[in-house]
Amino acid sequence: MRTEYDVVVVGGGPAGSTTARFAKTPANSVVLFEKDREIGVPVRCAEATSIPDLGRFVKINPCWIASTVTRARLISPSGQAVLLNLPANGAVLHRRIFDHDLAQIAADQGVEVYTKADVYKIERSDRYWRVYVRHLAHDYCLKAKIVIAADGVESRIARFAGIRTQTVLKDIESCAQAMLANIDVTAGQIDFYFSSKWAPGGYVWVFPKGDHCANVGLGVNGAHFDGRSAIDLLNAFISEKFPDAARLTCVAGGVPVAKSLKQIAVDGLLIVGDAARQVNPVTGGGILAAITAGNIAGTVAAGAIDQADWSLKTLKEYQIEWDKGVGKDYSRFYNIKEWMTELSDPELDEIAELLHDIPPTEMNILTVFKVALRNKPTLLFEAIKLFAKMI
């Protein structure tokens, strides 16, 4: 480990590894610190993503793909199912391998990687950061020009730069997930259950990873908590739907369903991925967002080092690119999420009924939204309020 780096990346998830990869050039030095003992473990993720979108940033390795997905089934509280064909091929990944490979790709470019390396503090000193790392019972203090806060949902690193990253209750889902074996699943199909019985203000997912194996989990919206925690609800769901299942893993996790942070760049620091709350607030998907943002952040950081100016003036390019691209879509989706989490079970059933008539090929989140609008004046009123907020 050196005592000085151009770029220090905190966190070895998809956001950190991707940023590190794009930040590295032959002329600069980049290091990535991951506090866990192994990149990719534990997997706190249902692992679903879109293959063509992913392919824009990285060459797809078939080993990453546990199963491919072509359609989704949305199940209403009363059990009505709406089928939709996915416009592009989806996949359930092996994140353990995927995350590992993303770090390896960065390492192949010359990025140094350390695991069991916990960054516990950063401090501003002149135009640099002092980065405090604890690695295998030793404390190190390094000098860095740029710090990348890719530390996931906890998002503590950016707080040292004075940015408030805390999430309010309605903007986070408390999740529990088990990987179940010895169950019947439909190949190529992912299931979502919407019901306050199973997941108040969230949903249950069943994402097949193989013939008799699936990630089964759920999220409860913080504002809809009714005394039952995520693990209680998950146990109840599994007992009813998959009584004979074996549980190969069981993990907890938090998913921000917030707007991305207003400020994701400051002097010498960029915030990327879950740490920046860059997650599709309707679905809770954050793999692609982390990689999209990592691509921009890494490229901007490399340019800043090259020009010897890592002040906000140069780094704000990351903010601009994010805000006008994915960030713009996500702030629109945020308003849809605000509306969706407030739907009652009877309203969800009513929507499922209306959606019956739409051919699966024309079904997507916006069609669902529009149909609901067309048919329900009270919702229309709600939605107009939401649209009004968007302007």
Next chain:
Amino acid sequence: MIKIDQECCDLCGTCVSVCPVDCMELKEAMLVIDNSRCNSCQICVRMCPFKALELVD
């Protein structure tokens, strides 16, 4: 103050992300709370997916 059941805690960091006074931290594979700063709002208790947190006197 908030009591942590370290056996239940999965180190997922959800509590850290919601704590309004920033008094929680995952430190070397262990959740740590600075109870002197905790205001007993119980948001972490409510959000913990595995019920590892509890408000005690």
